[in-house]
């Protein structure tokens with residue numbers, strides 16, 4: 057199949073880009089590994105679930121339903137349940153879906169793959185029952201499941217409030233909210249919220265509900281350790297300073313049967329790293345991001361980027377960003393002219409600026425804090441796929457590993473099934489402590505497969521006896 061534009065990711069950025077690109081006369085193919093459009097924020101319930109008719113749908117569910125309806129009405133060609141696992145330099149895109157392995161060769165590719173969650177490791181973070189904060193939103197939204205009966209919600213940023221309230225709404229108990237930020241830091245974000253009174257109202261309502269439910273909130277605290285006791289966890293939390301470093305003070309012990317913990321979001325750069333696009337490090341935008349111009353064009357011809365994968369700015373900004381990148385693509389492929397481009401782009405830029413102001417303030421709250429990384433205890437596992445501890449990372453750097461790729465070769469850190477999506481940012485920050493900067497520590501080189509795939513899926517059905525066995529070379 058040939059299309060002008062292949063869009064990877066049907067979240068707000070990718071879906072809105074698809075609608076705009078089609079309106080500009082491009083043929084579009086929208087691909088996502090999820091069963092439907094909506095991305096992380098507007099994740100739908102599975103088709104097999106029926107929605108209660110006596111409870112009003114949340115604003116997020118309504119926004120998601122409206123987007124999915126719009127995609128259907130516009131006749132956008134979509135492939136859901138399809139994961140992109142490889143892209144070649146000619147933009148040939150290899151995908152695995154229910155029908156097996158397929159390849160497409162579009163004229164342009166827009167990467168709208170969103171983010172992954174960052175967790176600053178602590179002893180016990182790999183235990184079953186300790187899950188990511190963002191992962192908890194997936195449980196709550198797509199399966200109506202609670203992480204546990206009684207959950208400690210910890211980390212940083214707005215997902216703390218969203219998850220704690222989601223748990224209360226679904227009938228669960230929140231043992232405590234443990235927030236890395238101070239109350240003052242939250243107050244400091246208020247000016248950036250002025251353009252979004254709806255979000256100010258939502259935040260205030262969430263705070264009020266926590267108070268009404270008697271949930272204790274520990275500001276400027278972080279989890280020091282979680283250990284299994286009986287059927288749950290003993291979770292020790294302690295004070296931290298503004299940089300996130302542990303402070304000498306008595307620890308508080310909490311009890312719960314689940315922990316949801318997250319320290320912000322990291323832009324998903326696996327596709328742009330695989331294609332060797334140029335990247336730069338921007339801590340306040342979430343970490344490494346592909347360099348791009350005002351239309352989302354990366355340094356690789358025909359490769360565009362939009363949404364949180366280009367720097368964390370939130371769902372509303374992601375939608376506008378997707379449309380801006382679609383316009384640039386339509387201009388480059390000649391389906392619109394410069395006049396139409398300038399005319400249609402202006403209101404989108406205004407929309408993006410308004411939304412990104414709020415999103416960037418939230419991204420600042422979620423940015424990785426140097427003291428949190430320095431405070432990781434030596435015996436703590438950092439790469440959970442390959443069981444690599446902080447002590448092993450420090451030893452490799454002391455022995456001469458100059459950047460994260462040498463670290464990977466020496467310790468297997470980042471070499472497991474998640475391909476460094478979980479540990480990469482923290483491992484880079486640990487290497488940077490001795491290498492001098494995040495730029496010097498670098499980021500993992502992108503490698504296929506982008507998603508875990510089996511050889512059988514890639515090769516299709518085969519008979520073992522038919523595999524040609526090369527003759528031994530003559531001596």
Ligand SMILES: Cc1cc2nc3c(=O)[nH]c(=O)nc-3n(C[C@H](O)[C@H](O)[C@H](O)COP(=O)(O)OP(=O)(O)OC[C@H]3O[C@@H](n4cnc5c(N)ncnc54)[C@H](O)[C@@H]3O)c2cc1C
Pocket residue numbers: 064065066067068069070087088089090094095096097098138139140141168169170171172173190191193194218321362363364365369370371374506507
């Ligand atoms: C787990 C998680 C939960 C979140 N929950 C919330 C929330 O509840 N509220 C909130 O305001 N913000 C939430 N966020 C942040 C939110 O995702 C963003 O602000 C917003 O959705 C960004 O939109 P986007 O279109 O850039 O990316 P996303 O919405 O993340 O969409 C990216 C899409 O790309 C797809 N994708 C990625 N890689 C591939 C691949 N190789 N092959 C096929 N498909 C691929 C993903 O399945 C996803 O649907 C969450 C983030 C994460 C990581």
